Amino acid sequence: MNKHALGIDIGGTQVKMGIVDARGQLLGRIEHPTPQKEGAEAALLEIASVAKQLATEANIPWKDIAGVGVGLPGFLDIPQGHIVQLPNLSWNDVPIRKILEKALALPVTIDNDANVAALGEAWSGAGVGVKDLICITLGTGVGGGIIANGGLVHGSTGMAGEIGHIPVKQDGALCGCGRHGCLETIASATGVMRLMQEAIARGEQTILHHDESDPLTTEKIFSAAKDKDPVAQEVVQQAVDALAYVMSILSLTFNPALFVIGGGVSKAGSTLFEPLEAAYHRRTLSYVAKGVLIRPALLGNDAGLIGAAGLTAKGEILR
Known part of the structure; x- marks a missing residue:
């Protein structure tokens, strides 16, 4: 320009x-x-x-x-x-x-x-200099944007990148799209909260609780996971495994050099990124995953x- x-x-x-x-x-x-x-x-x-x-x-x-x-x-x-x-x-x-x-x-x-x-x-944030990348936003839902050879991928009707609605669990929770088991029912902030609330309702032993005077947040869940709370760790692992599964599919389909992870959930830092990298490499063919970077977004809002x-x-x- x-x-x-x-x-x-x-x-x-x-x-x-x-x-x-x-x-x-x-x-x-x-x-x-x-x-x-x-x-x-x-x-x-x-x-x-x-x-x-x-x-x-x-x-x-x-x-x-x-x-x-x-x-x-x-x-x-x-x-x-x-x-x-x-x-x-x-x-x-x-x-x-x-x-x-x-x-x-x-x-x-x-x-x-x-x-x-x-x-x-890609232009001025975490993906500067990278022509093939996928940006995943973990917020209330899960959004995605795909850049291949320096250009946005739109698909035939402009719907490419709707990765939050890739099914990851058969007969899973109801998604806002009307289907069951979409990625965003597990890996979004809403999904992580739902998993934790269900664990608390089952009576699983955790330092966390949920009530009107002290509502549950994703920050509290990731903090508890960092402090080795076993229930919080299991919830985070479920979210990470679902996300890594989808990232593996995307790697085999688009072969990006970089995944950029943004949105409120990404603020969990190493408590999210360390298990995510491990799960991604565990699930993805080694010669496809080799050299692929997973970075937090830099530009925020x-x-x-x-x-x-x-x-x-x-x-x-x-x-």
């Missing part, structure tokens, strides 16, 4: 925006509550207004911004720049590119939020907006 780019990461409660230079470095950023207006168009016009405010506050002339990238948490028609459905916002059938291009007078590109987070980490800005270069920033 020979100019700056604007990245917009639209979430269910917050919109994060940033102006990024050609090296993927943030020049200015702002957060704004996701507008809860009647109709998506009114909300998008408010977001466009905040974007212009950001440029003014960052002292960046609007003419120096080459384009806009937008990351969105839902089902998209990416080539048409169209929102099919954003369940968390009740936005359906929205011509977002048309609306924002008219409001901002700039070209607009959209993509899935997990994909733009992967692009951000800025990965999405930085990666969204990178969309304006149409994927060429990594090639």
Whole structure:
């Protein structure tokens, strides 16, 4: 990119925006509550207004911004720049590119939020210099973004990377997608909490408990595992084994050089990464796993907006 780019990461409660230079470095950023207006168009016009405010506050002339990238948490028609459905916002059938291009007078590109987070980490985070990587986000659910030969992999309908819904346990827990035993029922923050709550309900001996006055958290579970609580250790191991199983499949399919692990669960540090590396190498063919790195994400909440800005270069920033 020979100019700056604007990245917009639209979430269910917050919109994060940033102006990024050609090296993927943030020049200015702002957060704004996701507008809860009647109709998506009114909300998008408010977001466009905040974007212009950001440029003014960052002292960046609007003419120096080459384009806009937008990351969105839902089902998209990416080539048409169209929102099919954003369940968390009740936005359906929205011509977002048309609306924002008219409001901002700039070209607009959209993509899935997990994909733009992967692009951000590849551009200026944990994956700098790596052309083949997979970014896995362990949060409320499990998201994924795949980069092969420096470009995002979308698949025939834009659904590539939905790794949270790879089945890992037959007849397992019900997933939000309506099926049973998906990866995110075990390896997400929600899944880890569920496993621990079930163990407590069975009366297994653990230092942890769960009640309204002292609610259970993933941080407490990983801390207990670090302190050798056997029940917490078993819960963490179940999550790690499920994740390693999926990473093995992804390695055999895409042959990445690097896995980047982000999201709230990744903050567990070595309590997650050490057993994960061991389980991954145990499950994966040695000549496939050889040299593959597993690293924590570096950009945190800025990965999405930085990666969204990178969309304006149409994927060429990594090639």
